[in-house]
Amino acid sequence: MILLPCAWCGPRDASEFHHVGEAVARPDPGTATPQQWRGYLYLRANPCGWTTETWYHRMGCRRFMKVERHTQTNEIRAVWAGEQGRSAGQQGRSAGQAGQSAGQAGQSAGQAGG
Amino acid sequence: MQVHAIGSRPGKRQTAYPARYSALGLLRRGLTRAQWPPSWRSHPVKGSYDVVIIGGGVHGLAAAYYLAANHGITDVAVLDKGYLGSGGSGRNTAILRSNYLTPEGVRFYDRSIQLYRGLAAELDFNVMFSQRGHLTLAHNDASLRTMRWRAEVNKVQGVDSEVIGPAEIKRRAPFLDVSQEARYPILGALWHPPGGIIRHDAVVWGYARGAAAHGVHIHQNTQVTGIDVADGRVRGVRTSGGDIATRVVLNATAGWSTLISDMAGVAMPIQTFPLQAAVTEPVQPFLSTVIVSGTLHVYISQTDRGELVFGASVDPFTSYAMRGSLEFIEGLAGHVLELMPALTKVRVLRQWAGLCDMTPDFSPVMGHTPVQGFLVDAGWGTYGFKAGPVSGEAMAQCIASGQTPQIIAPFGLDRFADGVLVGEKGAAAVGH
Numbered sequence A: 001m002i003l004l005p006c007a008w009c010g011p012r013d014a015s016e017f018h019h020v021g022e023a024v025a026r027p028d029p030g031t032a033t034p035q036q037w038r039g040y041l042y043l044r045a046n047p048c049g050w051t052t053e054t055w056y057h058r059m060g061c062r063r064f065m066k067v068e069r070h071t072q073t074n075e076i077r078a079v080w081a082g083e084q085g086r087s088a089g090q091q092g093r094s095a096g097q098a099g100q101s102a103g104q105a106g107q108s109a110g111q112a113g114g
Numbered sequence B: 001m002q003v004h005a006i007g008s009r010p011g012k013r014q015t016a017y018p019a020r021y022s023a024l025g026l027l028r029r030g031l032t033r034a035q036w037p038p039s040w041r042s043h044p045v046k047g048s049y050d051v052v053i054i055g056g057g058v059h060g061l062a063a064a065y066y067l068a069a070n071h072g073i074t075d076v077a078v079l080d081k082g083y084l085g086s087g088g089s090g091r092n093t094a095i096l097r098s099n100y101l102t103p104e105g106v107r108f109y110d111r112s113i114q115l116y117r118g119l120a121a122e123l124d125f126n127v128m129f130s131q132r133g134h135l136t137l138a139h140n141d142a143s144l145r146t147m148r149w150r151a152e153v154n155k156v157q158g159v160d161s162e163v164i165g166p167a168e169i170k171r172r173a174p175f176l177d178v179s180q181e182a183r184y185p186i187l188g189a190l191w192h193p194p195g196g197i198i199r200h201d202a203v204v205w206g207y208a209r210g211a212a213a214h215g216v217h218i219h220q221n222t223q224v225t226g227i228d229v230a231d232g233r234v235r236g237v238r239t240s241g242g243d244i245a246t247r248v249v250l251n252a253t254a255g256w257s258t259l260i261s262d263m264a265g266v267a268m269p270i271q272t273f274p275l276q277a278a279v280t281e282p283v284q285p286f287l288s289t290v291i292v293s294g295t296l297h298v299y300i301s302q303t304d305r306g307e308l309v310f311g312a313s314v315d316p317f318t319s320y321a322m323r324g325s326l327e328f329i330e331g332l333a334g335h336v337l338e339l340m341p342a343l344t345k346v347r348v349l350r351q352w353a354g355l356c357d358m359t360p361d362f363s364p365v366m367g368h369t370p371v372q373g374f375l376v377d378a379g380w381g382t383y384g385f386k387a388g389p390v391s392g393e394a395m396a397q398c399i400a401s402g403q404t405p406q407i408i409a410p411f412g413l414d415r416f417a418d419g420v421l422v423g424e425k426g427a428a429a430v431g432h
Helices: A032-043 B023-032 B058-071 B103-117 B117-122 B141-157 B168-170 B198-215 B252-265 B326-339 B385-401 B405-413
Strands: A003-006 A010-013 A018-022 A050-056 A064-070 A076-079 B051-054 B076-079 B136-137 B161-166 B188-192 B217-219 B224-230 B233-239 B242-245 B249-250 B271-280 B292-295 B298-300 B308-314 B348-358 B363-369 B374-378
Touching: A003 A076, A010 A076, A010 B103, B051 B058, B058 B198, B058 B374, B058 B385, B076 B198, B103 B117, B103 B141, B103 B385, B103 B405, B117 B198, B136 B141, B136 B168, B141 B161, B141 B188, B161 B168, B168 B188, B198 B217, B198 B385, B224 B252, B233 B249, B249 B252, B249 B385, B252 B271, B252 B348, B271 B326, B292 B326, B298 B326, B308 B326, B326 B348, B363 B385, B363 B405, B374 B385, B385 B405
Parallel strands: B051 B076, B051 B249, B076 B217, B136 B292, B249 B374
Antiparallel strands: A003 A010, A018 A050, A050 A064, A064 A076, B136 B188, B161 B188, B224 B233, B233 B242, B271 B308, B271 B348, B292 B298, B298 B308, B363 B374
C-alpha cells in the first residue's frame, strides 16, 4: 500500500483514506443537458500516467484533498487542500467538513514516497 | 500440417486443425520423441486485414475463433502487447458461474457456461472444466435476501440455483466454520451446481490454436500505438510491428481498454483497479466446491493440483500497477481463517495482481461505438474470464452482421447516455 501525505495530517497509510476518484468538474445542474450530466456521472479519463484526484481522510481529519498521482507508479507529486470534495463517485458520503479550507487551497504539501 | 482453406462458406462449422490431439498421437510421440507441432505460428504483420482485434486474451481470441469458425471471416489479426493471456486471462481465479442478479446478466453468463461445457470437444484442447458447484455464503439478513432474489431470477431463466441452510453447507464443505459463535456467522448460502473452475491458460491456448488453424494471424509483442479515424470511421491501426489498414477494430483489452478507446476518440465509463489473488502450497484434496463470501471479500477454490486459490475484491484505489501488497495478503489470511480455521498452517506461495476495468453498474460495455468500425468488448471488471466464450461469439456476430445481437443489446455504450443501466453489483461485486 502507499503512503499519502494528507494536506493537514502529514504522511499517512492510504488505507486511512477513501479514494473518491478523478477530479471531475461538476456542471451546473440548472443548465446541464442530461447528456452532459451523465457524462459527469459516468465518463472518466482513466489515464495511465499523472492524474488529479480527490481523496477523503475518513480515518483521520475527515477532510477532502486533491492529489496528483501517477497511476502506473503510484508516485505522488502534489497534494493540496481541496474543498471540492463532492465530486465523482462519492456515494452519498457526508461532506460536512468539506467547506472549511478555502484559504489553504492550492498550497502544495510537498512530496511523498509511493 | 494442414491449415484449412480461407474463404469458406459462412455459417459452416469447420474442425480442421493442424494436428488433432489423440491418445494414439501421444503414444506415438512418446515412443519416437518427435516434436509436437506448434499450436499456432508466427506471421509477419500484413499491411491490411479485414478485422483487427486488439488484445490476445480469452475475449480477443474467442472473437477471432468464432469469426472464423461461425462466419467464415478469416482475414483477422489478433494483436497483443505482451504474450497471449498475459493480462486478465492469466491472472483471474478461473471460476465460472452464471448465478447473476438481472435476467440480462443470467441469460448472458449462462450462455457462456454452455459454451464452456462443450469447449474441450469444440477446440480439441483439454480445458479441464470441473463443474463442482459454487457456494456463495450469506453472513447477514441482507445477503440472504439478495440470494433468495438471485435464486428466483436464476430459476426463471432456467439456471440451477437454490438457497441452502448451514447444515447443508456443512455437508458440502465440512471444513467451513458454520457455528453461530463465529464473528460473521454463516446464515445460509446460494448453491449453484453448474458453477466450477477451469484451467484458464488452456482456454486461451485452445482458442488461439483454433483461430490460427482457421488462418487467423496472432501477433504477440505487438503494441498498438494509434488508431486512424477519418470521417467518423476506422481506417487503420498503427502498431510497433507496422501500420495496418483495416475497417474494423475490436478493443478487447480489459484493464487497458480506455487507453485504446482514447486512440479512437471514444470516451468510456471505465476506471482501472488492480485485483489481487494468491495461491497456497498444494495440500490434500479437501474442498470440492467453490466458496465465496461477499461479507469477507474472499473466494476460495482448490485446484486439481491441490493448491488453494484465493481472490478478493479490487484494491481501494485506481491504478495500472500490477503489484501485490502486504495489506492485501494480511487481510485475506484473516478472512480465510475466519471461514476455515483449520488452514492456519497452510503457506501462501505467491500473490499477484491483474487489472480490472470497472464500470459504474458492474456490467460490461459491448458492441458498436459512435466511431464506425470501432467496436468495444470492455468493462469486464472482475467477471471477464467467465464471459469469454459468449463475448467472443456475440462480438463475432456483431462484426459479421453489423447488427447488435440480442444477447448483448443491454450492454451497449449508449446505455450510459440514456441512463438505462444494468445493475449487477449485488451479484458481481465480489462473488466469482
